[in-house]
Amino acid sequence: MSEIEANVIFSIENLNRDYICALDKLDMNKWLACFNKQGTYTLISNENESNGLPIGFMLDDCYERLQDRVTQVVDIQEDSTEHYQTRHMTQLTNITDLGDNKYKADFNFTVFYTQDLIEQTSILGAGRYEDIILVENGKVSFIQRKAVLDTNVLPRYVPYPI
Amino acid sequence: MSQTPENGATLDWPAKYNEVPKEVFEREDLWPLELEKIFYGDEWHPIVHQSEIPNIGDYKAAELGEMPIFAVRGQDNQIRIFQNACTHRGTTLVTKSSGNKTEFECPYHRWLFSPEGDLVGCPNSREFTPDFDKKNFSLPTFRTEEYNGLYFITMSDTVAPLREYLGEEFYEPLGRILGGDGRLKFVGYQKVHYDCNWKAYCDNDGYHAPLLHLAFKMLNWQGGKGVQNVSENGHLSFESELKIPDDITALKDASILDFKGTETSTGSIVQMQFPLTVYSKHMDMLNIRYAFPKGPKGIEVHYAYFTHEDDDDEMIQHRIRQSSNLLGPCGLISMEDASIFSRIDKGNKTPGNAIFQKGVKSEFQLDLQVGQNDESGNLPRWEHYRKLMGFKRAES
Ligand code: FES
Ligand SMILES: [Fe+2]
Numbered sequence: 001m002s003e004i005e006a007n008v009i010f011s012i013e014n015l016n017r018d019y020i021c022a023l024d025k026l027d028m029n030k031w032l033a034c035f036n037k038q039g040t041y042t043l044i045s046n047e048n049e050s051n052g053l054p055i056g057f058m059l060d061d062c063y064e065r066l067q068d069r070v071t072q073v074v075d076i077q078e079d080s081t082e083h084y085q086t087r088h089m090t091q092l093t094n095i096t097d098l099g100d101n102k103y104k105a106d107f108n109f110t111v112f113y114t115q116d117l118i119e120q121t122s123i124l125g126a127g128r129y130e131d132i133i134l135v136e137n138g139k140v141s142f143i144q145r146k147a148v149l150d151t152n153v154l155p156r157y158v159p160y161p162i
Numbered sequence: 163m164s165q166t167p168e169n170g171a172t173l174d175w176p177a178k179y180n181e182v183p184k185e186v187f188e189r190e191d192l193w194p195l196e197l198e199k200i201f202y203g204d205e206w207h208p209i210v211h212q213s214e215i216p217n218i219g220d221y222k223a224a225e226l227g228e229m230p231i232f233a234v235r236g237q238d239n240q241i242r243i244f245q246n247a248c249t250h251r252g253t254t255l256v257t258k259s260s261g262n263k264t265e266f267e268c269p270y271h272r273w274l275f276s277p278e279g280d281l282v283g284c285p286n287s288r289e290f291t292p293d294f295d296k297k298n299f300s301l302p303t304f305r306t307e308e309y310n311g312l313y314f315i316t317m318s319d320t321v322a323p324l325r326e327y328l329g330e331e332f333y334e335p336l337g338r339i340l341g342g343d344g345r346l347k348f349v350g351y352q353k354v355h356y357d358c359n360w361k362a363y364c365d366n367d368g369y370h371a372p373l374l375h376l377a378f379k380m381l382n383w384q385g386g387k388g389v390q391n392v393s394e395n396g397h398l399s400f401e402s403e404l405k406i407p408d409d410i411t412a413l414k415d416a417s418i419l420d421f422k423g424t425e426t427s428t429g430s431i432v433q434m435q436f437p438l439t440v441y442s443k444h445m446d447m448l449n450i451r452y453a454f455p456k457g458p459k460g461i462e463v464h465y466a467y468f469t470h471e472d473d474d475d476e477m478i479q480h481r482i483r484q485s486s487n488l489l490g491p492c493g494l495i496s497m498e499d500a501s502i503f504s505r506i507d508k509g510n511k512t513p514g515n516a517i518f519q520k521g522v523k524s525e526f527q528l529d530l531q532v533g534q535n536d537e538s539g540n541l542p543r544w545e546h547y548r549k550l551m552g553f554k555r556a557e558s
Contacts, residue, residue, distance in 0.1 A: 053348070055482060058486065058487065061483060068415055075380070077377075080374065080497075082501060155355050157497050158491055
């Protein structure tokens with residue numbers, strides 16, 4: 001990562017921090033604000049990803065889908081869900097300069113969850129983010145955030161993005 | 163192990179046909195009896211679609227009850243399903259959920275099996291018992307039937323052939339979910355663990371859909387014409403028209419709900435095969451839900467998704483994004499079912515009976531004529547379960 005400028009690393013870390021804090025606070029509009037108009041979000045098992053199988057748990061392949069993800073979480077499924085508090089732990093593992101102010105970044109993640117009424121903490125999933133990030137005019141945003149889960153079998157249904 | 167499981171479990175069943183004792187979801191001692199009477203009994207279980215293991219040597223691991231099994235495509239292009247245990251001392255041969263192997267070698271004493279299940283090598287066999295013959299140590303298989311590329315197994319010698327077992331009203335729509343001709347392409351799984359007894363997972367009904375799933379309401383989906391067919395041995399088959407409104411204001415990208423295909427249904431087919439497999443075709447999504455109970459508590463569900471070999475690129479993309487976003491443990495029109503599996507299981511720790519109402523015309527009679535939005539369609543499967551388990555119904 002030595003050739004990547006410090007302020008770029010700083011921006012990328014900031015974007016990731018905004019993202020995981022938005023999810024841990026379940027502020028879906030702040031989550032949406034991490035993406036630009038080309039943005040996409042994917043949640044997929046490593047089993048599918050490594051076998052070249054395209055089915056995801058979530059596949060928001062355009063900005064309107066990202067907006068609809070917010071609607072789904074906030075308006076459509078809120079009342080039937082057994083809510084849980086998440087804590088996203090992440091670690092930056094790589095940045096590659098793609099040119100044109102675009103960077104490929106990889107993070108590892110672990111997500112802890114504490115479900116209401118159970119009140120004990122377990123791991124929802126572990127895996128890696130494969131990101132494409134735009135750093136432009138002091139602004140930073142996701143073109144792509146792809147969460148690839150090592151946890152091929154989810155421990156419960158998952159209403160919120162990871 | 164000479165010890166036989168404690169199979170004398172009994173349970174008093176209520177006199178009324180629309181009541182199910184809640185303890186049936188909770189009693190751990192029922193599980194050994196369920197294994198014997200249901201999972202190892204006179205039922206067929208789907209294991210693999212041919213498109214999940216398309217190449218020679220492709221294999222997929224699964225379970226039947228508590229028994230590890232695997233399906234493999236042999237050199238002769240035939241699919242066979244074996245017990246996943248070396249015929250020497252029982253070491254599992256397959257340790258991944260899927261993969262490709264041209265031979266299956268047991269690491270313990272290096273016995274070697276072909277993908278057709280034959281024992282082809284075993285070191286030091288001159289020192290084995292005098293009448294040792296490799297031919298007697300092939301991998302045990304199962305009675306198997308195939309329908310539109312889907313392979314079913316049973317441990318029963320006496321259960322009716324698959325078609326008769328499923329019944330025509332189930333068999334025909336299932337064929338359409340399987341693409342009409344079985345020429346499917348597999349595009350991936352969604353796998354999830356639900357924290358409930360297996361019977362809570364498969365007790366989903368025809369009553370709830372427009373009420374539980376707010377997406378149906380928000381999207382202004384009309385309940386179209388439809389039927390629910392039920393059989394005495396506990397299979398359910400729903401088929402209903404889907405009328406998707408032209409202007410969906412709740413979503414920014416309504417294309418996710420497009421219904422492009424017309425070939426095999428007018429909208430929606432959902433089928434529930436006893437004891438616990440669901441098949442569905444909603445809009446353009448082709449889905450098999452393989453389910454594996456993890457003992458008396460917990461069930462793992464593998465939602466498998468397919469496209470059709472005749473699809474053009476646009477249709478493939480559409481099916482993939484629709485399947486990934488609408489169904490499964492995160493899906494817009496199905497996540498709520500998952501929440502109910504877990505909530506109903508917790509709630510059923512309270513005493514008494516779960517009561518079915520919608521569509522019940524008589525509490526003391528089983529009715530096979532049910533409407534598409536009735537929950538009474540689940541009662542024949544409960545009656546089938548009760549009889550298999552040998553539980554006595556109270557006198558009315
Ligand atoms: S247990 Fe497999 S070779 Fe001995
Ligand atoms: Fe449902």
